[in-house]
Amino acid sequence: MLPELTTEKEKLKNTVLARRLFEYLEKENKELFKYLYDKGELKEFVLYRSNAAHDEYISAFSDGMYSPDEVANQQLFIGIENSYFEYIESLVKDNFYKYFKKIEKKPSAKYNEIISNLVFDCMEVFYEYISCSYIDVMDSLDRELITALDKIINIKN
Numbered sequence: 500m501l502p503e504l505t506t507e508k509e510k511l512k513n514t515v516l517a518r519r520l521f522e523y524l525e526k527e528n529k530e531l532f533k534y535l536y537d538k539g540e541l542k543e544f545v546l547y548r549s550n551a552a553h554d555e556y557i558s559a560f561s562d563g564m565y566s567p568d569e570v571a572n573q574q575l576f577i578g579i580e581n582s583y584f585e586y587i588e589s590l591v592k593d594n595f596y597k598y599f600k601k602i603e604k605k606p607s608a609k610y611n612e613i614i615s616n617l618v619f620d621c622m623e624v625f626y627e628y629i630s631c632s633y634i635d636v637m638d639s640l641d642r643e644l645i646t647a648l649d650k651i652i653n654i655k656n
């Protein structure tokens with residue numbers, strides 16, 4: 500359920516965008532949702548991100564752009580376009596194949612737990628890039644995540 504999002508500094512401008520972002524995080528990017536919640540930053544993240552998307556929508560609409568909704572969605576989901584779980588799973592499979600084959604043999608609940616733990620262990624790296632479009636930072640993000648995963652996997656083995 501969407502929490503009250505107005506703060507002393509800023510008022511929520513668009514409930515629909517805020518709800519869309521909140522539900523996306525809650526359902527599709529649970530790791531980021533939990534991370535922001537645990538840091539006490541979930542409310543501010545949803546508020547500021549949805550307000551920025553609203554402002555982009557208004558600007559695009561005023562400028563007569565073809566699809567202001569796409570502009571708003573781009574702002575709303577920048578840096579969180581992909582599921583972190585699927586992203587880490589793919590990096591492990593592509594870069595640590597022996598380790599991936601080892602954990603892939605485990606029951607699905609244990610496999611999901613291992614990948615989820617890797618995601619949480621890498622959350623600081625994701626957080627550094629949260630305001631950037633994945634397309635703009637994918638190479639440097641991949642490098643940093645692979646370095647972090649290498650350390651984590653070597654410790655666990």
